[in-house]
Amino acid sequence: MNDPARPMSGGGETLAEQARALVRSSPSGRAVVRLAAAVDAARTIAPAVAVLGHQGTIAVDTPAAIGAVPGPVLDLPRHVAMPPLVNAHAHLDLTGVGEVPFNGVFADWAGQVRSRRAQTPEAVAAAVHEGVRRSVAGGTGFIGDIAGNFGLAALESLRSCAEHEGLAGVGFVEVFGIGKGSARGVEFLKGLRESVVAERGGIRLGVSPHAPYSCDDAVYAAAAELGLPLATHLAETLDELQFVRDGSGPFRELLKSVGAWTPELAGWGHGPVERLQEVLQGTGALLVHLNYLDQVEFDRLVQRVTKGRGSVAVYCPRASAFFRHPAKGRPAHRYRDMLAAGLPVALGTDSAIVLGDAPTISVLDEMRLLHRRDATPAATLVAMATVHGAAALGVDPSLVQLPSGARRGAASLIAVPVSAAAAGPVTGMLESDQPCEWLWR
Numbered sequence: 001m002n003d004p005a006r007p008m009s010g011g012g013e014t015l016a017e018q019a020r021a022l023v024r025s026s027p028s029g030r031a032v033v034r035l036a037a038a039v040d041a042a043r044t045i046a047p048a049v050a051v052l053g054h055q056g057t058i059a060v061d062t063p064a065a066i067g068a069v070p071g072p073v074l075d076l077p078r079h080v081a082m083p084p085l086v087n088a089h090a091h092l093d094l095t096g097v098g099e100v101p102f103n104g105v106f107a108d109w110a111g112q113v114r115s116r117r118a119q120t121p122e123a124v125a126a127a128v129h130e131g132v133r134r135s136v137a138g139g140t141g142f143i144g145d146i147a148g149n150f151g152l153a154a155l156e157s158l159r160s161c162a163e164h165e166g167l168a169g170v171g172f173v174e175v176f177g178i179g180k181g182s183a184r185g186v187e188f189l190k191g192l193r194e195s196v197v198a199e200r201g202g203i204r205l206g207v208s209p210h211a212p213y214s215c216d217d218a219v220y221a222a223a224a225e226l227g228l229p230l231a232t233h234l235a236e237t238l239d240e241l242q243f244v245r246d247g248s249g250p251f252r253e254l255l256k257s258v259g260a261w262t263p264e265l266a267g268w269g270h271g272p273v274e275r276l277q278e279v280l281q282g283t284g285a286l287l288v289h290l291n292y293l294d295q296v297e298f299d300r301l302v303q304r305v306t307k308g309r310g311s312v313a314v315y316c317p318r319a320s321a322f323f324r325h326p327a328k329g330r331p332a333h334r335y336r337d338m339l340a341a342g343l344p345v346a347l348g349t350d351s352a353i354v355l356g357d358a359p360t361i362s363v364l365d366e367m368r369l370l371h372r373r374d375a376t377p378a379a380t381l382v383a384m385a386t387v388h389g390a391a392a393l394g395v396d397p398s399l400v401q402l403p404s405g406a407r408r409g410a411a412s413l414i415a416v417p418v419s420a421a422a423a424g425p426v427t428g429m430l431e432s433d434q435p436c437e438w439l440w441r
């Protein structure tokens with residue numbers, strides 16, 4: 001807790017304010033920031049120098065490679081610079097729901113969230129705006145947000161404030177439809193392209209069939225046909241696996257309780273990845289969670305890597321921990337095996353409900369969890385939080401990389417504090433518990 005999130009110089013100004021003031025005051029229009037390190041998916045530079053101009057980051061490299069630059073200097077010897085982060089899976093409209101304890105049954109938890117979530121357009125807008133604020137405060141430049149429960153109001157709320165806050169990405173409108181609810185889901189999807197513009201305010205329209213236990217094959221097919229960015233929760237719980245296999249278990253009871261169940265819902269006879277493999281082929285779908293994959297399902301998942309517009313796995317480590325995955329006797333999440341097989345794995349935060357008292361909504365904290373728990377190398381974590389997230393959201397990867405050679409790179413930078421006790425700066429930014437700050441945005 002000893003490492004300050006911001007230096008004491010500058011009278012309490014943010015780093016971004018200090019950096020901008022230096023560039024404005026510089027006769028050359030340049031300012032130099034000296035850092036403990038700078039990292040992106042390709043490189044670790046330690047120590048590092050960032051050259052800033054009126055349009056943002058011009059160059060980031062070693063002191064020797066940068067050489068002498070005329071201009072004022074900002075010294076940040078206990079910070080690491082990074083490109084903006086990508087949060088590939090959030091539910092911003094659930095920001096502010098507060099604590100919803102998990103009793104071990106996911107369907108019960110989801111029911112509580114349904115009854116407590118923002119209902120009016122005004123309440124939805126307030127929740128989304130707060131979610132955007134917390135995301136940007138956590139260094140997020142790009143987001144894949146689920147606009148919950150046919151959430152056109154949530155999508156428009158995001159579109160109305162994201163650009164102003166410096167956030168871009170995809171708003172995935174969430175659809176439910178199974179059994180007696182299937183026709184409604186399909187109808188909604190058929191009208192979506194006509195009723196909603198493909199992009200506004202830096203946020204592209206996407207679609208999210210919620211999960212294999214809440215959407216049937218007709219809804220998934222209608223979603224895939226739209227050709228929009230697509231995300232779905234997949235292989236999240238053992239209850240989901242049971243329902244997809246034979247139609248039994250807590251999700252059958254849930255569907256009965258909401259009047260959606262029909263006798264045809266008797267399962268597909270195999271796992272959820274296999275069930276959705278054909279329909280999602282070539283859609284570039286974000287496959288969110290993937291907590292439970294047996295070897296057959298894992299092989300099917302990574303088989304698709306080389307075929308057409310590939311899917312991207314999205315892992316939300318804190319959400320998985322909140323819901324006590326993996327269940328006793330089940331193997332750990334296989335994100336490292338996925339990466340080794342060539343499947344991109346992006347990071348997501350899921351909803352703020354599962355983030356405890358974290359002040360920001362940031363995949364930096366997901367990186368820190370995986371570093372602590374699994375000793376996952378920093379380079380892997382940085383790639384998951386940047387270029388793999390960009391692949392998931394269809395974002396130009398150069399926007400989440402440092403400038404290098406001919407590549408312009410991200411104009412914005414974040415600065416992550418380094419833990420005082422750490423051996424090296426990049427390890428130190430993962431061992432710190434302090435939030436990042438924007439160095440330029």
Ligand SMILES: [Zn+2]
Binds near residue numbers: 089090091288
């Ligand atoms: Zn989710």
